[in-house]
Each structure stands twice: as structure tokens, then as C-alpha cells.
Amino acid sequence: MKILMMTNTYAPMVGGIEESIRSFTAEFERLGHEVVIVAPECEGAPPDEVGVIRLRAIQNFNHSDFSIALPMSGLLPELMKTFTPDIIHCHHPFWMGDIALRLSSQFRIPLVFTYHTMFEQHMHYLPVQNEGTKRFIIDLFTGYANLSNQVIVPSESVRAILLERGVKTPMEVIPTGVDLQEFSKGDGNVIRKRLGIPLNAVVIGSIGRLALEKNLEFLSRSVAAYLKKEPKVHFLVGGDGPLKDQIKKIFEEQGARKRLHLAGVLKGQDLVDCYHAMNIFAFASLSETQGIVLVEAMAAGVPVVAVDAPGVREVVKDGYNGRLIFQENQNHFLEALAWCLKQPASEFERMRKNAQATTKEFAVDLCASRMLKIYQEVRVKEYTSPDHKSSAWYSLVDRLKNEWGMFKNMMHAGGAAMTDTPSSNKPEQKQPKGLFLKLPRLLSLSEWSARLLRLPRVEGAQTDPGLVLIQIDGFSEPQLNKAFVNKKMPFLKGLSQKKYYRLYPHYPGLPSSTPSVQGELFYGIKQIVPAFAFRDRESGKLFRMYDSEAVIEIERRLAAQGQGLLEGGSSYSNIYSGGAQESHFCAASLGWSKIWKDVNPVSFAIVALTQLPSFVRMFALTTWEVLLGIIEFGKGIFQGESFKKELKFIYLRALICILLRELVTLGAKIDIARGLPIIHLNLLGYDELAHNRGPSSPSAHWSLRGIDRAIEKIYRKAVHSPHRRYDVWVYSDHGQEDTVSYAVQYNRSVQEAVAEVFKEFDATVDSLLFDQNGEQLQRARFLGRSLTERAFSQSDFAQDIFLEKKLVVTAIGPTGNIYLPREMSQEEKHRFARELVAKAKIPVVMLPEERGQVRAWTEEGEFTLPQDAKKILGEDHPLLTQVTEDLIHICHHSSAGDFTFLGFKPGAKPMTFPVENGSHAGPGPEETHGFALLPIDIIPRQREQTYITPTDLRFAALRFLQRPMPQESKQYPEILVPEKNKVAPALVLVVETVPIPGTI
Secondary structure, eight states, rough: OEEEEESOOTSSSSSSHHHHHHHHHHHHHHHOEEEEEEOOOTOOTHHHHHHHEEEEEESSSSGOOOOESOOTHHHHHHHHHHHSEEEESOOOOHHHHHHHHHHHHHHOOEEEEEBBBBBBGGGGGOOSSSHHHHHHHHHHHHHHHHHHEEEEESSSSHHHHHHTTTTTOOOEOOOOBBBBHHHHHHOOHHHHHTOOOOTSEEEEEEOOOSSSSHHHHHHHHHHHHHHOOOOEEEEEEEBBOTTTHHHHHHHHTTTTTEEEEEEEOOOOOHHHHHHHHHSEEEOOSBBBSSSSHHHHHTTEEEEEEEEOOTTTTTTBTTTTTTEEEEEEEEHHHHHHHHHHTTTHHHHHHHHOOOOHGGGGGGGGGHHHHHHHHHHEEEEEEEOOOHHHHHHHHHHHHHHHHHHHHHHHHHHHHHHHTTTTOOOOOSOOOOOOTTHHHHHHHHHHHHHHHHTTTOOOOOOOOOOOOEEEEETTTTTOHHHHHHHHTSSSOOOHHHHHHHHEEEEEEEEOOSOHHHHHHHHHHHHSSSSSSSSSSSOOOTTEEEEEEHHHHHHHHHHHHHHHHHOOOBBBBBSSSSOOOOBEEEESSSBBBOOOOGGGGGGGGGHHHHHHHTHHHHHHHHHHHHHHHHHHHHHHOOOHTTOOOOHHHHHHHHHHHIIIIIIHHHHHHHHHHHHHHHHSSSEEEEOOHHHHHHHOOOOOHHOOOHHHHEEEEHHHHHHHHHHHHHSSSEEEEEESOOOEEEEEEHHHOOOOOOOOHHHHHHHOOOOEEEEEEEOOOOOOTGGGGGGGGHHGGGSHHHHHHOOOOOOOTEEEESSSSEEEEEESSSSEEEEEEEHHHHHHHHHHHSSEEEESSSSEEEEEEEEEEEEEEETTHHHOOOOOOTTTHHHHHHHHHHHOOOTTTTTEEEETTTTSSSSEESSOOOSSSSSTTTTOOOEEETTTTSOSSSSSSSSBBBHHHHHHHHTTTTOOOOOOSSSOOOOOOOOOOOTTTTHHHHHOOOOOOOOO
């Protein structure tokens, strides 16, 4: 194949684009293909270049070392006739890019364009630098991509950006390849001796062009500050450029000039040796699309500390092969450097190996092979018959079309420069002016509702990001796919199929329940609770996470450890408020009473009238749901369900599935009209019905149509809001399993069964009888206690129960905890566990032991976690490692029982302990398989793990909202090991982790 490369920059200039062209060309030629490179004349260009055509150019444009090729050159037509290329591959969308477009059109040769860099970050090379120029650059280069036949992007995050900007030309992610063998073999001592760096010194290094777009002032100030604190650390810089003197000055100011070593431009083995002279590679550029130097450094086994940016986040995996800092913050950068350099030797060596493992997908032969495949596909796609190709008429028409396309692109970019908003493929809220701005607000019922209710508004935030998080409680990804097939959720299905959204698996962790997931999402604290119901050892009380007193106490502890994600926003129908300034229908703040305190009765009457269609619809849907509930009541009684439970559910399903959903939807729309920065709402209807009838039941899936319509209303309100630039993210906190009830199967509660077994050990001890209702039938309280407490007995609301010296068994869902009334010897504990399996018929009983291990008993025998995880959870569990780790931490939780038990058994239908047909909180494959439907630019595709976690969602949200990244752990809170276990100190090493600012 004959390939014509066209570029504005080439050797002797040094940079990522030049290295990309060089490495691909070398590999293509090694494989037998012919390559000719066309570039402008450049000062210092080798006179004996082979395979390079230089065009006459204006050199040192605007006092830089760039050259501008003159558009008139007789060399190119002659070259096209003699070389006859099969592909034109352009590396810049301007100057040489325009010439490439014309050649492609004139000679009817496919044009491939690589989007190498975020060009708007290079405006300092232009004589005019302002927001209009930035918009002009973005639109001009987006248009150029659409005039090409194929676009190559070096990373997935750049692809996402271009999709959002409106690029419709086919795009393929192909990074610049690196010769991994070459960079793996080097001698750092050669460079250290040459530059006078002590052989035993710690060296932070960086390589690249010393120019403004590399963000070198921030990098230099950060590293210089670190060197001031650490007098034995040196900084090695490879490269040259206009900022060299400024870098020297910064280090002189910090008294570290003698430990700054400027190696100049490095090539060949010197470049490889330079990488091997480093302990850590530091990088702060925000303009990269890949960052070739990052791959080169990692190929040499050097971990990286970098600031998050497109392209960078695909390479640097926080805590795995270095550290990724999610905002340009000097303190965070210093902490990341210290974290890496102060790791134990074994951990640092692990990071080095991880760094080298990361580079496998960047091997030059692999990348070149993928590029050649694209060339061939484009040639076949764009092939034209010889007759057509030689027709003068068709050639003239094509050239005219091409010139017209280039002209239109220039005019469109010029128009964008004079407006406020760049082009985007993503649905954008329009920003009308004058009457067109006021009219929609005057006609909006949500706007009027906010005014009449005297709710505060956020002004002047039209260009600020806003986030609406919609949680579908208990809805697994497998059930979502089933709903798509059965056309239950047409809007959500359509959203998932759009180019700018992507569906991710979501692993909630254990317990797979809302209190745990929301604790991690809202505050960054994993496993704040060991179960939905448990005995809190700090207060000595029984906590059930639908009781407001328990929730308020747990949220107090969360807020003491982490920053609330919902600060400044609103929280609807959640367990916690999340730090929101307004929370409604949450377990921590029942009902909507806070809104009404300052409401004028006349204003409320007007609101009721303006929202009359919504209230009428709400009443009709509620009535219909009651009728359906009566039908389901008859079915339930016929199938042997509890009469009392089924009777209550007629009333409660209408409250939860209709009334609460419609009120939450209305409230979210009003808050969008107010311009709140973040809104989180939880739609409970599916989860409630899934508990009652099972997650795959027609009854549960019936609720999905209403949920889908609610999401559509909120989505359309958000994306057309004139108050903020809202994103809408939809996710489920966990799934559910179809279960069999222990209480139904054995005709007694698990509490009674455990108490009966314990009598063999101590007949004098009383046991606490615990309700069997499960989580369902409880969340109607979110609407306000006065509205729903009549549906419950007083004992259901009881909280202050004397628990001392009683056997306490808590089990809401498929997991439970046993709190012993007295100390038992280790031998007694083991015998008690065996009896629980044999006589109480509990599938799995677990006992925490030393060194972070857990002993487990099943019908098959006695086992140890993590060693025997496959026998407890099944060999085919899709998340075996993660679930095992979380299960061990649950058993060692400070408020876990002396024993933890499970209803899960591989190969059998899971068991739940209350009376219910669907359940969650355990380790089952479906209950731990939620989903997240997010815009494609939120989570990088190239990740070590294929799923996302609540922590990933949390940090993605903080980053999207441009908030500071908190200094908190992504892992477990410190575990206070009770004295009863007498766990060795080594356990702390297992369950504690070094705080990490965040990972995506």
C-alpha cells in the first residue's frame, strides 16, 4: 500500500505528533508498505531526508518554531502522479490539512485524519486569543473531521468529546504505538552520571516540549515545592522549548535549582536511558489526546503521577500504575507524589509491573496493524470505478463540492465564534434571548410553582453544569434488558441506543442494599452498615434502616467522614439526605412538610389549580392502582400469601408506585426550574412490587411503564432548562433475586429457629422476636408518618428495646446477624454454627476469625474464606473476587453479629428470611448486578474493571460538577474489631487502605 502522510510539523521538531508519524511510518515500511511524508520547510531539517517532501513555507510563525506551508506548490501534483498514493493521511486540520482535502478531492483518494491534540489549548500561538477564537477553532476542526472519510482518535475520551461536538464521520480509536522492547531496556545510571545526579537519589522526571500547552508552570511549581520539602529528591527534565528559563526561575525561587537537571532534546537510547533514570514520571498537560510519553515511561517501568485530562485517564489508573489527580491542585499533586514515593518496596515494585502491563495494548506492531486495516476498509468503502475516476466532469463536480464544503465549514466556524455556545451532538438546552427567553418561563407550570411556593432560585448559573441523578431502586441490568425486549421502557431503551449514552454494569458491593450504596455514593464511605437491620454496638440499639432515628444517626456518622454529594441540591425518596439543602420523602426527613412552612394559602391554592391536570392524573392513576391491587390481593390469597400482608399492600402499592412517584417527579421538575446544581431522586415502585411478587414477575414489570414516563418528563425538562446545562444519569443501586421465603418454607421465623438451637446451649436466655415483614410495607412512611402509621402496629415503629442479655437475631432480606447474649468458647461457637446449619436449616453460617478470614459452615461441611470462596459462592459467580472481599469485610464490621448468615446457596433458588418473593442485600449474581446509563464522556472505556461502583459514580459526579475532589478513601471505613473476636493486629493491614482521592 502507498501512504501519503501530510503534516504541519515534523523532524527536527520533537513532540507527540512527530513521534506518531515516525513510529507508524517505520512500522509500515518494515511491513513492506511505501510511505511519503509531506511537511513544510523547517529550520534545522536534515538535508539528506529520505521519503520526505518539503514545501516552501513561512518559518518561525508568530515567533514560534512552527512553519506554515505555502498553498501553491508544483511539487504536489507531480508527486501524486509519480507516487500514486492509495491513502492520504493528514495529521492537522489546517494549512496542510486544506491541501490534503483538495488533493483527496482532485485525485479521488480517501482522506484519513488523525485528531492528535485539543487544538483550542494551543491558542497562545495565535495573535488573537479569546473565547470567540476558541469557538472558531473547535467548530472549524469539527467541520474538518466531517469532511474527511475516516477520523482516527488516540483515545476513547477524545472520541467522546468529538461525538459531543458533532463529528459524524466514522471514528476509530487507535493510539500511537510504542516499541515496548526498546523502552524496556535502558540504563538510568548513564544519564545520572552525565547530569551529576547521585546514583542513589530519588528522581522525579518529565519529558516533553517545554511549552505553555504542557501546563509546565503548574508542574514545575508542584515539583519544586516537593523538592523543598524533600532535600534528597531531584527533578529530571527532557526536552526543550520557550519555557525553559521560566522553569529555572521557579526552582531558583524554591532553592532547588541545583537539583533541577535539564537534559535537553533526547533521542534514541538517550531517551530510553532518561526514562530509566526516573523513579516517578510527573505530567500535568491538559491538552493531550493520548500522551505518548506516559506510555513510554510505563514501558520503562516508571509509575506516573498525572492530572486528569482526555487521553491521560485512559493510561493512568489511579492506585494501580501511579496516581491520577482529578483537579489541578498543588496539594493533591504533592500528596500523590509522596504516596507513590513512600510506598513499601514491594508495593512500589507492584506499581512498576502494573505500569509495564498497561502498555501492552500500545505495542507499535498492534497499533500499526489496526491502522492498516482501517486504511484498507476506507479504500474499499470509498472505491470508485476507473471510468468514473477518470471522468473530467465528475472530477470537476467533486472539486466544487469540496471547495463548497470547506467554505461552509469556514462560515459555520465564523458564526460559532460570534455566538455563546459551540456545536454539540448532545442535546443542548437552547439559550434564547429577549421574548424567546421569557416566554417559556411564563408558560412553565414548574416555574410558576416555584415562584408561588416561594422556593429560592439559583440565578446566573446558565452556563454552569447541573446533574439530575435518577435511581431506579432494585432494578438489575438483566431485568432492564428484559424490559427493553418487552417494550416496557421505550424511552430508556431509546436513550441507551443513542451515540452519546452508554450502559454500564454497576456493582453495588455488599450489602447490596440502598443504605450501603447511598452511603458510598453520597459520602464516599463504603459499607457504613453491615445489613439493613442490625444491632448498633456504639449505641446498643436496634437499627432498621427505614426508621428515621436510625437513619439520622448513621447519616451523622457519614457526614463526619465525607463530603455530602448533594450539597446545595435536593434529595427525594432516598435513605439519606446526602447533605442536600432540601430533602423530601426520605427516611431521614419524612414527608414534604418543610416546604409548606412559608407557603401562603392563596399561593398554594393557585399552585393546586395550575397543577390541576397533574393532580387529576395522579388521582386517576392511584385509583387504577388500587383496583389492580384488589385483583392482586385475590391472586395472592389464592396462592397462599398472608391475608394481612396482602390487604395492606392494596393501600401501600398505590402510595409507593403512584403517589410517591408522581410527587417526586413533580418536585424534581420544580427543582430543575429553580436551577439547583444537583437533584437525586429514587423511584421505588419496581422494588416494592419486586419484593412482594418477585423481580421478574408481571406485577413488578407493570410498574416500569410509569417509571419510564417519569424519567422521560424529567429528562426533557432538564435538557431544555434555561437555568443550567443539566446532565441526566439513570442508574440502579442493586438488583433483586427471585427468592423462597424461609418463614413460609419452614413455617416459622429464623429468629424462632435460632432461639430453639441456642436453648441447647443456654435454656435460661430470652430471645428478641423480630418482625418478619421485610423491607417492603415500610417505605410508605417516606410520605409522612401521620399518613401511614395507621397501616402499622405500634410495635413496628418501636425503637428503644432492652437488648442486654438477650439473643438478638436480625434478618431483613437474605442475610442476617446473630448477637449472642453471653460469651461462648470457640468450641461452642463452632458447634452452634454446625447446629444452625443442621437443625435450623440455614444455608450458610459465618464466623469472623483472625487475620481477616471467615470460617463458614454449609451442608457440605466447614470452609474458610477467602480460600474456599468457590464452594460458598459458586465457581461461576461473575464477581467472585469482589463479592468474597466484601463478604469478609461485612463479617468483620464493627456492628456485625457474632455470627452472620446467608440464604444464598450455589445452584439453588436463594432464600430470604422475611415473608417476600424477591429480595436483596446478599451476594447473588443478580442482586449485585445493577446498571448505570451515563453519557459516554463520563467514564473512560479503557479501565481495569468492566463494571463501575458507587465510588466511581461519586467521583464522576464531583468531577462533572467541577467540585473539589475530597481526600477520602474509596475503600472501607476503619473497622473497629470487637474485643469478643480478639483479632490479631494483622487484620488491620488487611482491611485498611491508604486514602485515595478518587478513581474512575
